[in-house]
Amino acid sequence: MDKxxxxxxxxxxxxxxxxxxxxxxxxxxxxxxxxxxxALSAIENSDVELAERVLSSDYKINQLELEIDExxxxxxxxxxxxxxxxxxxxxxxxxxxxxxRIGDEAERLAHVAKASFNKDQEHLLVSLENLGQQVLMMxxxxxxxxxxxxxxxxxxxxxxxxxxxxxxxxxxxxLMTYMMEDSRSIPKIMDVMWSARSxxRIGDRCQNISExxxxxxxxxxxxxxxxxxxxxxxxxxKS
Amino acid sequence: MDKxxxxxxxxxxxxxxxxxxxxxxxxxxxxxxxxxxxALSAIENSDVELAERVLSSDYKINQLELEIDExxxxxxxxxxxxxxxxxxxxxxxxxxxxxxRIGDEAERLAHVAKASFNKDQEHLLVSLENLGQQVLMMxxxxxxxxxxxxxxxxxxxxxxxxxxxxxxxxxxxxLMTYMMEDSRSIPKIMDVMWSARSxxRIGDRCQNISExxxxxxxxxxxxxxxxxxxxxxxxxxKS
Numbered sequence: 062m063d064k065x066x067x068x069x070x071x072x073x074x075x076x077x078x079x080x081x082x083x084x085x086x087x088x089x090x091x092x093x094x095x096x097x098x099x100a101l102s103a104i105e106n107s108d109v110e111l112a113e114r115v116l117s118s119d120y121k122i123n124q125l126e127l128e129i130d131e132x133x134x135x136x137x138x139x140x141x142x143x144x145x146x147x148x149x150x151x152x153x154x155x156x157x158x159x160x161x162r163i164g165d166e167a168e169r170l171a172h173v174a175k176a177s178f179n180k181d182q183e184h185l186l187v188s189l190e191n192l193g194q195q196v197l198m199m200x201x202x203x204x205x206x207x208x209x210x211x212x213x214x215x216x217x218x219x220x221x222x223x224x225x226x227x228x229x230x231x232x233x234x235x236l237m238t239y240m241m242e243d244s245r246s247i248p249k250i251m252d253v254m255w256s257a258r259s260x261x262r263i264g265d266r267c268q269n270i271s272e273x274x275x276x277x278x279x280x281x282x283x284x285x286x287x288x289x290x291x292x293x294x295x296x297x298x299k300s
Numbered sequence: 301m302d303k304x305x306x307x308x309x310x311x312x313x314x315x316x317x318x319x320x321x322x323x324x325x326x327x328x329x330x331x332x333x334x335x336x337x338x339a340l341s342a343i344e345n346s347d348v349e350l351a352e353r354v355l356s357s358d359y360k361i362n363q364l365e366l367e368i369d370e371x372x373x374x375x376x377x378x379x380x381x382x383x384x385x386x387x388x389x390x391x392x393x394x395x396x397x398x399x400x401r402i403g404d405e406a407e408r409l410a411h412v413a414k415a416s417f418n419k420d421q422e423h424l425l426v427s428l429e430n431l432g433q434q435v436l437m438m439x440x441x442x443x444x445x446x447x448x449x450x451x452x453x454x455x456x457x458x459x460x461x462x463x464x465x466x467x468x469x470x471x472x473x474x475l476m477t478y479m480m481e482d483s484r485s486i487p488k489i490m491d492v493m494w495s496a497r498s499x500x501r502i503g504d505r506c507q508n509i510s511e512x513x514x515x516x517x518x519x520x521x522x523x524x525x526x527x528x529x530x531x532x533x534x535x536x537x538k539s
Binding site: 124151284 | 362380394483484486523524
């Protein structure tokens with residue numbers, strides 16, 4: 062865990078605090094990932110009970126966000142971190158905000174899983190599967206990149222979003238065709254449309270997190286820059 | 301400006317830095333407000349030129365976000381703020397993230413303003429006006445509350461969102477009815493649906509900013525708590 066400079070701090074207590082907060086982010090990430098996986102599975106299997114469990118678990122994510130945020134504020138005030146320590150704390154503060162909102166999107170998906178679709182409409186839910194799995198994979202990989210603070214892995218997640226966006230576009234076009242063909246199903250199709258949008262937003266948030274990882278590792282803010290400039294930031298120094 | 305403790309710092313330079321960053325947030329807020337107002341006006345008047353101007357101005361908001369974020373990081377590293385100074389810096393870091401995303405939503409609205417609607421479809425755009433004005437008012441008031449760090453005004457913005465959500469729900473129901481009645485217009489109606497969603501999300505982001513204001517003033521994180529608990533936090537100490 063050399064990247065985290067554990068061992069370089071004069072205060073062993075400071076190390077412990079940073080390590081504790083980092084572990085808590087990983088726990089929060091694991092919970093968010095589970096919420097998303099469960100919400101997708103609830104949709105796939107029309108599992109109302111599982112959907113209810115997702116809805117009743119969201120408060121844990123909110124709770125973790127507040128706790129981690131408070132711990133980060135305390136670390137800044139007490140330890141006055143600079144350089145990479147400060148970047149780590151700021152990256153964490155931003156990451157948990159995106160994680161919390163991914164949790165909110167999972168909640169929205171769970172609501173849709175609870176809505177009843179008849180036999181003719183079930184194919185609509187199936188259409189969410191590919192995008193759902195793609196986005197779940199992005200979330201897994203960005204959390205993994207965060208755990209290892211691996212900027213190359215973060216860059217790869219960032220670029221996966223192009224594919225997710227493409228799937229999302231195709232899906233919304235398809236859903237609009239269904240609407241035109243079967244106007245009575247429009248309210249249900251809109252549910253699926255909002256779910257697709259939720260998934261697309263989760264992909265965007267995974268991109269955000271990958272930007273924070275690169276910021277921590279490289280000390281450079283890579284938001285709002287071109288794909289090429291981002292690749293240069295991550296890979297440039299190596300070649 | 302007693303709330304900002306200007307004058308209490310031993311370093312006059314620190315005061316200047318905090319004041320400079322605060323002013324920059326206000327400038328950014330002003331720009332975001334203009335972008336939203338212009339996007340709404342472009343929709344209302346089918347003003348493609350104005351919509352283009354919104355699209356070509358978004359980079360300025362992104363730029364300000366990066367600059368302010370960097371200044372905040374520098375202040376934390378160099379001045380090692382604690383207590384309310386630290387809360388101000390952290391509230392700013394979070395506020396600019398929401399402002400930047402409000403800018404993104406304004407961009408989405410501008411895209412819709414560029415799409416051509418025929419005479420029969422123009423009434424769809426008109427239906428966005430009420431929600432648009434409501435949300436623009438929320439943005440104005442939350443920026444005003446931020447400028448004065450007025451937690452009572454922030455609380456009022458927070459509560460205005462109930463009304464915006466209600467308008468949004470009514471609007472989406474109405475749009476679904478239009479879809480069922482005129483299936484050929486579904487793609488255009490979807491554009492309006494996404495715009496309504498953008499507006500609804502802007503309302504949520506104004507709520508977020510009002511939470512950061514209350515956090516700064518009261519030193520208490522009011523995210524994820526009930527309306528009553530939030531009112532107690534803001535008003536409790538006064539009565």
